[in-house]
Amino acid sequence: MTEAALAGLVFLPLLGACLLLLVPRQWRTALVLLVVVPLPVLLLPITAVVWQQQAVQMAVAGHALPLGIVWRVDALSLLLLWLNAFLLVFVGLQALTRFPPATPAGLRFWPLWLLLAAGIHALLLSADLFNLYVTLELVTLAGIGLIATSNRPAALQAAMRYLLLALMASLLYLLGVGLIYAEIGTLDLYEAGNLLEPGLLPATAMVLMITGLLVKAAIFPLHAWLPAAHGNAPGPVSALLSAIVVKVSIYIVWRLWFWTAEGWPMPALELFLGLLGAGAILYGSALALVQKRLKMVIAYSTVAQLGYLMLIFPLASLLAWQAAGFHLVSHGLAKAALFVAAGNILASLGTDRLRRLAGLDQRLPLDVFTLALASVSLMGLPPSGGFIGKWLFLQAAWEQGAWGWMALIALGGLLAAAYLFRILALTCFHPRSHGHSSRLREPPSRASLAGLLLALAAIGLGFASAPILTMLASAWPGVIAP
Amino acid sequence: MSSAVLFVIVAALLFGIGVYGLIIAGHLLRKLFAINIMGNAIFILMVAASGPLDGKPDALPQALVLTGIVIAVSATAFALALMVRLYQLTGQASLHNNEGGDD
Numbered sequence: 001m002t003e004a005a006l007a008g009l010v011f012l013p014l015l016g017a018c019l020l021l022l023v024p025r026q027w028r029t030a031l032v033l034l035v036v037v038p039l040p041v042l043l044l045p046i047t048a049v050v051w052q053q054q055a056v057q058m059a060v061a062g063h064a065l066p067l068g069i070v071w072r073v074d075a076l077s078l079l080l081l082w083l084n085a086f087l088l089v090f091v092g093l094q095a096l097t098r099f100p101p102a103t104p105a106g107l108r109f110w111p112l113w114l115l116l117a118a119g120i121h122a123l124l125l126s127a128d129l130f131n132l133y134v135t136l137e138l139v140t141l142a143g144i145g146l147i148a149t150s151n152r153p154a155a156l157q158a159a160m161r162y163l164l165l166a167l168m169a170s171l172l173y174l175l176g177v178g179l180i181y182a183e184i185g186t187l188d189l190y191e192a193g194n195l196l197e198p199g200l201l202p203a204t205a206m207v208l209m210i211t212g213l214l215v216k217a218a219i220f221p222l223h224a225w226l227p228a229a230h231g232n233a234p235g236p237v238s239a240l241l242s243a244i245v246v247k248v249s250i251y252i253v254w255r256l257w258f259w260t261a262e263g264w265p266m267p268a269l270e271l272f273l274g275l276l277g278a279g280a281i282l283y284g285s286a287l288a289l290v291q292k293r294l295k296m297v298i299a300y301s302t303v304a305q306l307g308y309l310m311l312i313f314p315l316a317s318l319l320a321w322q323a324a325g326f327h328l329v330s331h332g333l334a335k336a337a338l339f340v341a342a343g344n345i346l347a348s349l350g351t352d353r354l355r356r357l358a359g360l361d362q363r364l365p366l367d368v369f370t371l372a373l374a375s376v377s378l379m380g381l382p383p384s385g386g387f388i389g390k391w392l393f394l395q396a397a398w399e400q401g402a403w404g405w406m407a408l409i410a411l412g413g414l415l416a417a418a419y420l421f422r423i424l425a426l427t428c429f430h431p432r433s434h435g436h437s438s439r440l441r442e443p444p445s446r447a448s449l450a451g452l453l454l455a456l457a458a459i460g461l462g463f464a465s466a467p468i469l470t471m472l473a474s475a476w477p478g479v480i481a482p
Numbered sequence: 483m484s485s486a487v488l489f490v491i492v493a494a495l496l497f498g499i500g501v502y503g504l505i506i507a508g509h510l511l512r513k514l515f516a517i518n519i520m521g522n523a524i525f526i527l528m529v530a531a532s533g534p535l536d537g538k539p540d541a542l543p544q545a546l547v548l549t550g551i552v553i554a555v556s557a558t559a560f561a562l563a564l565m566v567r568l569y570q571l572t573g574q575a576s577l578h579n580n581e582g583g584d585d
Contacts, residue, residue, distance in 0.1 A: 130546055130549075134549060134553065137553050137557065141556070141557060141560055144560075144564075145560070148564055148567065151567075151571075152571075153568070153571045153572045156564065156567060156568045156571060156572075157568065157572075157577060157578065159564060160510065160561075160564055160565065160568060160577060161577055163557075163560075163561055163564065164504070164510075164513055164514075164517065164561075167517045167557055167561070168504060168517060168520070171517070171520050171521055171524055174521075174524050174550060175524045175527070177546075178524060178527055178528040178531060178543070178546075179531075181528075181531070181542070181543060181546075182528075182531035182532075182543075185540075187542075
């Protein structure tokens with residue numbers, strides 16, 4: 001039952017992507033729904049097992065290592081699987097209005113969307129270094145293909161730059177994998193942890209892999225490709241890219257750091273990674289304050305918020321672990337809501353230049369409300385999900401007397417409030433200027449509803465934190481390490 | 483042992499050429515060539531590490547390299563298609579710095 005569900009997570013979207021290209025036009029919408037809607041249902045039996053046994057493991061098609069593929073799910077991967085399922089359903093609701101599957105644009109969009117879903121699922125299930133490489137490549141290529149569906153020169157330029165950097169990054173990662181295999185003769189993420197001894201070669205391999213992944217995760221100062229790529233992609237694509245695609249690279253860094261390289265003495269590197277995070281928070285927030293377009297503000301906010309995920313390295317405690325995991329999910333939901341709303345606004349006005357957004361609250365109340373709700377979570381006001389994540393980070397820093405990190409986290413929240421209030425003030429408190437007689441195309445109500453539901457989920461996460469934190473605690477490698 | 487060293491030196495040289503090309507080249511086609519050269523350097527290194535140093539070679543790295551080649555080919559094909567589309571739209575096959583884009 002669990003094994004069938006795991007296989008379904010990967011092969012259902014993959015099959016759907018292929019079939020979409022074959023079936024008659026009028027069946028395409030039904031096919032998309034048939035693939036996306038069951039995904040959360042497939043997660044239920046897996047969740048039940050992980051809740052009881054902490055982890056599920058299976059050898060795909062019964063082939064054992066070393067040539068077979070082993071899948072492993074623990075609470076961390078499960079949490080990301082849930083986030084992904086949520087995003088696929090709700091962001092998909094907007095994508096259905098923006099790219100109706102029966103149209104030629106829909107035919108370009110939906111196979112890639114499903115391929116991306118399959119890639120993310122396969123990545124989260126993978127338990128060996130090489131499969132992570134293959135699936136990460138799948139995720140990147142599908143994601144860049146989705147950016148390119150926009151067909152505007154700016155988007156294609158951004159997609160190309162992203163692609164070149166991503167290809168280089170995967171080569172760095174692959175080089176690291178090759179070195180590790182040459183050293184210990186295994187690719188299993190967890191077994192490698194037992195076999196690898198700290199030394200020059202494993203350390204080199206680890207640095208190569210992590211550098212490659214940080215490029216893909218757009219961690220400051222390797223973030224240069226992200227704002228243009230996420231800011232120019234079509235609305236639903238931006239949402240998915242910012243909410244989950246960049247995070248899966250961080251997820252692999254966590255796996256490498258806390259499982260494979262567990263217990264290596266690397267205090268300088270820990271601090272360095274934390275400082276990168278600090279740089280991301282300050283730099284991303286500062287640039288978000290000066291952007292002229294709504295989607296660019298949100299994209300730079302992603303650069304900033306990704307920085308928090310790096311604070312786990314210097315803090316490295318159970319509390320910080322829960323904080324990072326929770327922040328990952330709550331940011332994913334809030335950011336998806338922001339991008340969905342921004343996509344609706346852009347489609348309605350034909351522009352997302354900030355000075356054209358004055359007085360928008362009277363014209364697109366639902367989308368502006370979504371922006372406001374998601375902002376509440378992103379800047380970390382109680383009782384939202386974002387608040388819990390940042391509060392746990394503060395507690396973790398307090399526990400260790402790390403005053404510098406505490407100040408940084410507080411400042412990051414303040415800066416987030418500044419750049420988000422700048423948008424809200426413009427849309428809600430500035431009268432509409434008369435120079436622009438831009439006509440307004442109402443966004444489809446389903447698209448606005450999609451954003452609203454995501455924003456509500458980002459807030460509601462604050463009330464459902466207990467089970468998530470319990471599960472995250474069970475995945476903390478300090479607890480389950482054999 | 484000396485042949486292994488030769489492999490490693492060749493791989494290191496190729497990798498360096500690739501990185502240099504990726505940074506220096508303006509035309510996207512050249513950048514793609516550079517990335518492919520870097521990829522080949524890594525494949526050589528992986529094959530050399532599995533090499534028949536003492537008896538029979540290890541099959542797994544060879545399988546990995548094969549998979550890597552398939553991925554490199556498909557990624558390159560995708561990048562070429564993207565480059566052609568970019569050329570059709572802008573008349574140029576190179577990258578510029580216009581981050582925010584126009585609306």
